Amino acid sequence: xxxxxxxxxxxxxxxxxxxxxxxxxxxxxxxxxxxxxxxxxxxxxxxxxxxxxxxxxxxxxxxxxxxxxxxxxxxxxxxxxxxxxxxxxxxxxxxxxxxxxxxxxxxxxxxxxxxxxxxxxxxxxxxxxxxxxxxxxxxxxxxxxxxxxxxxxxxxxxxxxxxxxxxxxxxxxxxxxxxxxxxxxxxxxxxxxxxxxxxxxxxxxxxxxxxxxxxxxxxxxxxxxxxxxxxxxxxxxxxxxxxxxxxxxxxxxxxxxxxxxxxxxxxxxxxxxxxxxxxxxxxxxxxxxxxxxxxxxxxxxxxxxxx
Numbered sequence: 001x002x003x004x005x006x007x008x009x010x011x012x013x014x015x016x017x018x019x020x021x022x023x024x025x026x027x028x029x030x031x032x033x034x035x036x037x038x039x040x041x042x043x044x045x046x047x048x049x050x051x052x053x054x055x056x057x058x059x060x061x062x063x064x065x066x067x068x069x070x071x072x073x074x075x076x077x078x079x080x081x082x083x084x085x086x087x088x089x090x091x092x093x094x095x096x097x098x099x100x101x102x103x104x105x106x107x108x109x110x111x112x113x114x115x116x117x118x119x120x121x122x123x124x125x126x127x128x129x130x131x132x133x134x135x136x137x138x139x140x141x142x143x144x145x146x147x148x149x150x151x152x153x154x155x156x157x158x159x160x161x162x163x164x165x166x167x168x169x170x171x172x173x174x175x176x177x178x179x180x181x182x183x184x185x186x187x188x189x190x191x192x193x194x195x196x197x198x199x200x201x202x203x204x205x206x207x208x209x210x211x212x213x214x215x216x217x218x219x220x221x222x223x224x225x226x227x228x229x230x231x232x233x234x235x236x237x238x239x240x241x242x243x244x245x246x247x248x249x250x251x252x253x254x255x256x257x258x259x260x261x262x263x264x265x266x267x268x269x270x271x272x273x274x275x276x277x278x279x280x281x282x283x284x285x286x287x288x289x290x291x292x293x294x295x296x297x298x299x300x301x302x303x304x305x306x307x
Contacts, residue, residue, distance in 0.1 A: 007066040014198045016060040020045060020052050024066060029201040035107045039066060068107070076105050076133065078120035079112065085121075086148065086290050091157040091282050093122065093136075094150050096292040099268055102143050104134040118151055126151065127158035138162055139236055144254075144269020146295045147174070148277040160282035165236060171278030171289060172233045174241055177271035177301055178250040179259070181222040182229075189215045189244040193237040202257055203239040205247050213237045215244040223305040226253070230275075242270060253301070265301070273298055 009015075009027045018026070024036045024045065043051040044067040047058060058064060084096040097103070097114060104115045118126060118136055126136035136151035138161045152158035164170045192210030196202035204210075214234035221228040227250065231241045242258050245251060251259035254267030278289035294302075 005068045007068060009064040009066070011058045011060055011062045011064065012198065013060045015058075017057045019054065020056045020058060020064065021054045023058065023064070025201070027200040028066075031107045032109060039068070044068070076110055076119075077116065078123075079116040080120050081112065081117035083117050083121055086292060087288070091154060092150055092152055092161070093118070094148060094277065094290055097141060097146060097149050097274075099144050099146055099295070099297075103140045103149065104137050106133070114149070114151075122151075122153060125153040127153065127155045129155055129158045129162075139165060141274050142239070142242075142270070142272075145174075145272045145274060146292075146298075147274025148290060148292050149274065150277060150279065152282075157282040161279060164279055168234045169280065171276060172236070172274065173276035174231045174233070175220075175273045175275050175294060175298070176229050176231055176241060176245065177253045177298070178227050178229060178245055179253065180225060180250050181227050182219045182250070184219070186216070186218040187248075189213075189217070189248060191244065191247060193240060193243055203237070203243050205243065211235075211237060213240050213244065215241055217245070221302075221305075226305055228302060228305075241272060267297070271298060271301065 007028065009024065011023070015023050021033065021037050021040055025031065025033050037054055039045060040052060040054045045052045046065045047062055085093060086096050087094040095114065102109045102113045105113050115135060115137065122136070128135060130137055136153065138150060138152055138158060141147065141149050150161065152161055191205045191213060192207055193203050193213040194206030194210030196204040212235055216232040218230045219227055220230055233240065242252055242255055246258040253259065253265055253271040254263065255270040273294055274292070275294070276289065276291050278287060280287050
């Protein structure tokens with residue numbers, strides 16, 4: 001087997017006594033649990049030169065090595081998956097992404113992604129700047145976040161959108177349902193975000209190693225113990241809204257990573273919707289703005305709170 005990478009994990013006190021498959025999943029959250037278990041089954045996880053079984057529990061200070069094979073690039077194929085297309089022209093395509101759709105292929109997720117669907121719909125017309133795994137993709141939204149995401153059909157458009165993201169000139173507004181009502185009508189959370197120092201599956205406020213992150217929020221409706229808010233992003237860090245709102249005691253409903261462990265709402269992931277996306281068109285130079293209506297589950301929750 002040809003290896004593209006050998007990953008080393010030094011087991012911390014917090015990681016000690018975790019099953020090795022769970023430990024690796026927390027250290028490398030981009031890998032699915034099934035993919036990690038396959039690597040372990042194939043004898044690609046080692047400690048002191050010995051292959052490990054999935055139920056092995058290491059000790060603090062132990063070093064785990066994971067041999068990760070070359071990505072199966074050829075397995076990424078176009079798939080005829082229906083897309084809710086909000087806007088499309090020769091340069092860009094704007095899609096209203098549903099829940100439970102991963103944006104681009106990653107280990108353990110080589111099919112059923114937005115990229116697979118775009119490859120089928122756009123044929124060869126996707127920018128190649130982000131490589132084979134992420135053709136056309138300029139930015140991401142989480143698997144269970146619904147709403148607007150843009151993809152580019154050529155490198156010129158991609159460079160234009162990437163620059164707009166860099167200088168924070170793109171309009172991105174999200175609707176979220178959060179725990180706890182607000183006293184103020186609006187506010188701003190400005191706190192750097194980086195990988196959580198212990199739980200590698202999480203992001204966190206990280207003043208030492210984090211990157212600048214700014215979220216503006218506006219209260220749309222207060223309910224008893226809950227609130228409906230709009231969040232506008234200046235930056236686009238991983239899990240930004242989820243981390244920032246949790247940091248001010250307003251975690252998102254349905255957020256299994258940052259919110260309460262138990263919830264009376266049986267939701268599939270966080271109640272977060274990318275409602276508005278505005279950008280300067282790479283060819284015409286005109287500002288364009290689009291809006292995706294709130295999904296059915298979101299409006300049902302709102303109606304429940306109002307009654």
